[in-house]
Amino acid sequence: MNAMVKAEAVHKSFGPVEVLKGIDLEVEPREVFCIVGPSGSGKSTFLRCINHLEKINAGRLYVDGTLVGYREHGDKLYELRDREVAAQRRDIGMVFQRFNLFPHMTALENVMEAPVLVKGEAKAKAQERARALLDRVGLGEKTGSYPAQLSGGQQQRVAIARALAMEPKLMLFDEPTSALDPELVGEVLDVMRDLAQDGMTMIVVTHEMGFAREVGDSLVFMDDGVVVESGNPRDVLNDPQHERTKSFLSKVL
Ligand SMILES: Nc1ncnc2c1ncn2[C@@H]1O[C@H](COP(=O)(O)OP(=O)(O)O)[C@@H](O)[C@H]1O
Numbered sequence: 001m002n003a004m005v006k007a008e009a010v011h012k013s014f015g016p017v018e019v020l021k022g023i024d025l026e027v028e029p030r031e032v033f034c035i036v037g038p039s040g041s042g043k044s045t046f047l048r049c050i051n052h053l054e055k056i057n058a059g060r061l062y063v064d065g066t067l068v069g070y071r072e073h074g075d076k077l078y079e080l081r082d083r084e085v086a087a088q089r090r091d092i093g094m095v096f097q098r099f100n101l102f103p104h105m106t107a108l109e110n111v112m113e114a115p116v117l118v119k120g121e122a123k124a125k126a127q128e129r130a131r132a133l134l135d136r137v138g139l140g141e142k143t144g145s146y147p148a149q150l151s152g153g154q155q156q157r158v159a160i161a162r163a164l165a166m167e168p169k170l171m172l173f174d175e176p177t178s179a180l181d182p183e184l185v186g187e188v189l190d191v192m193r194d195l196a197q198d199g200m201t202m203i204v205v206t207h208e209m210g211f212a213r214e215v216g217d218s219l220v221f222m223d224d225g226v227v228v229e230s231g232n233p234r235d236v237l238n239d240p241q242h243e244r245t246k247s248f249l250s251k252v253l
Pocket residue numbers: 014019037038039040041042043044045046
C-alpha cells in the first residue's frame with residue numbers, strides 16, 4: 001500500500017534562506033501524524049509544500065503515490081499546469097489557524113461553496129451534505145449563521161466541515177486551535193478526534209501535546225528546517241532523546 005504522504009529530502013528556500021533542509025517522512029493511510037516544533041522551524045512551509053502552495057527546490061513529495069506539483073520524465077521534473085495542480089489540491093483539505101471563512105456567507109453556504117463551484121455539484125446535493133457535515137461538527141443549529149455571529153471555536157468547526165465537503169483523502173491542520181480562547185479549544189479537538197476515529201489521514205501541526213499524546217499515531221519534532229526526532233508520540237513526549245527536543249518540550253509541556 002502507498003504511503004499517503006511521502007517526503008524525500010524535501011528542500012525549500014525563500015531567496016537565500018533555506019527553510020526546509022531535507023525533510024524525510026512517511027504518513028500512512030488513516031494515520032494521525034503530529035508535527036511539533038518552535039515557531040519558524042518550517043512547519044507551515046512544509047504543510048504548504050504538500051499541496052503545492054509552495055514549490056520545493058529539491059527532493060520529492062508524493063501524495064497517495066503521486067508526485068505533487070510535477071511530472072517526472074527521465075531525471076527531469078516538469079511543473080504541472082495550474083489546472084492539474086488544482087486537481088491534486090482538491091483531494092487535500094486544509095484548516096488554518098485563522099478560520100478563513102467567507103464573511104458574507106452563512107455557515108451552510110461556506111460549506112457548500114467549493115463542491116458547487118469547483119466540482120460542479122448540484123446545489124441540492126451539496127446542501128444536503130453540507131447540512132450533514134455541520135451536524136457532524138455539532139453545528140446543526142447554526143447553518144444560517146454568518147461567521148461574525150459564531151464563536152472562534154464554532155467558526156473553526158465550520159472550516160473543518162468546509163474542508164470535508166470536498167471529500168479529501170488527506171487533511172492538513174496548521175495550528176487549528178492556536179487562535180482560540182482556551183475554553184474553545186476542546187470542542188475543536190473533539191471534532192478532530194472524531195475525524196481520526198473515522199479513519200481520516202491527518203497531519204496536525206499543533207502545540208496541544210495532550211491531543212498529540214492521545215490521538216496521534218506518530219509525532220515528529222522539527223527544528224530549524226529538519227526533523228530532529230520522530231516516533232510514537234508518547235515515547236517522544238515522555239522520553240525525548242535530543243537536547244533540542246527536551247528544551248522545546250520543557251517550555252510547552
Ligand atoms: N513566503 C515567505 N517568504 C519568505 N520567508 C518565509 C515565507 N514563509 C515563511 N518564511 C520563513 O520561513 C521560516 C519558517 O516559517 P514557517 O514555515 O511559517 O514556520 P513555522 O510554521 O514552524 O512557525 C521563517 O523564518 C519564516 O520567516
